[in-house]
Amino acid sequence: MPLWIDDEADERPRVPLSRRRVLRAAVELADQAGLDALTMRRVAQELGVEPMSLYHHVANKEAILDGVVEMVIGEILGAVEGEEGPDPAGDWQAALRWRILAAREVLLRHKWAPGVIQTRSSISEAAIAYYEGVLGILRAGGFTYDLAHHALHALGSRAMGFTQEMFEPDNPDDDMDPAMLEQMGMKYPHLAGMMAAIAHEAPETTLSWCDDNTEFSFALDLILEGLERRRLG
Amino acid sequence: MPLWIDDEADERPRVPLSRRRVLRAAVELADQAGLDALTMRRVAQELGVEPMSLYHHVANKEAILDGVVEMVIGEILGAVEGEEGPDPAGDWQAALRWRILAAREVLLRHKWAPGVIQTRSSISEAAIAYYEGVLGILRAGGFTYDLAHHALHALGSRAMGFTQEMFEPDNPDDDMDPAMLEQMGMKYPHLAGMMAAIAHEAPETTLSWCDDNTEFSFALDLILEGLERRRLG
DNA sequence: ACCTGAACACCGTTCAAGT
């Protein structure tokens, strides 16, 4: 057992703490260990520092949550502004779809983020900038401000790539034991029928039969088409 | 100070604890004091009992959260099944809109519920029953099971009346101090333009310019119309 | 059987003290 593997002795040559370093550690922690692991004490531990040291760089835990949201939306903003999407003056639907799917890709790397974002009461500047971009696309596509406003509400959190399903999507073992499925046919004939129909159509997917990306795109296109009709009508 | 006002001496004639009573107390507590107040210790206090007594009727706090979700969705189910809505065979859109708006009305009485529902990993039986009803409406309206399945995903949590906005809707003081609004015109011209356009159109509403019900209905109708178009081919 | 009290391992946070 060589001594020089000791991973606590020389934790990097003393890079000083900073708000940014605290928030980066917090995001990494949530990515790796889930939102429940995001405690002041564990963030401090990750940084090799005493819990109380954090308070010199962030006001409190709420400020950390505000901060990680800021970082994630910043990452989204970087993704949509770093690359060139379709020209909104030519095809606003393609442009908006591109932007939203880019945002969604970032959120898939931070699955805990939507839940936190929705608990924030004030809108971060990064979010404002993102929405400004969405509005720009709609305007370039010929929307009045009034219709664009309705459009923002209609998209809701989906405008930033949120999935909006009723229950946690990441739960692979959504049980359904055979006995329960048996009696489901009696009490819930339509649900049983739907599952049978879909299992028949795509038998390879057993029972995790819903492809997230397909369903997200279906819903998004539905809304975009509806908005286009409102715009023309 | 009359003695008989003492509100701790004879807390009701000893009605025994039960799972149902625990859950009802939990729902009431969340309604009145918010989700943060929903702790084992406060629920117990509300029932005039020691915290540990709760564990004889619910497994742990997770079970309480599962339970309050069950109660709220049960209330939704009662609302949609207690009254007769439009006939889905005649107008499936009207029938589904009626069902969803009824669910939404219940959720407005339990604003904390959507956040909790979305943290549950397993689907409660009450939720299954609600969705069975939605599917029944779609089928009566002539949907294939396949399209009905897409429809459920497209509606997502909106199928149960969820608002799906990006940020907490109940925050009335979404600040926007004039100075910030001033420079917003420079950095975010489209947002500034939109706010100006809408303030012009509905000057009485100052800056809480978004009527939740209007926006919810706009989005819902957009989706229902889109689904109808898909159904017709 | 149902309820209780003390205790444990965790939180976020305050405060006074160190360098």
Added chain:
DNA sequence: ACCTGAACACCGTTCAAGT
């Protein structure tokens, strides 16, 4: 100035004990 240690007021929960 930045970081620390002890302490406080809260959590959820285990366990052994009461009735």
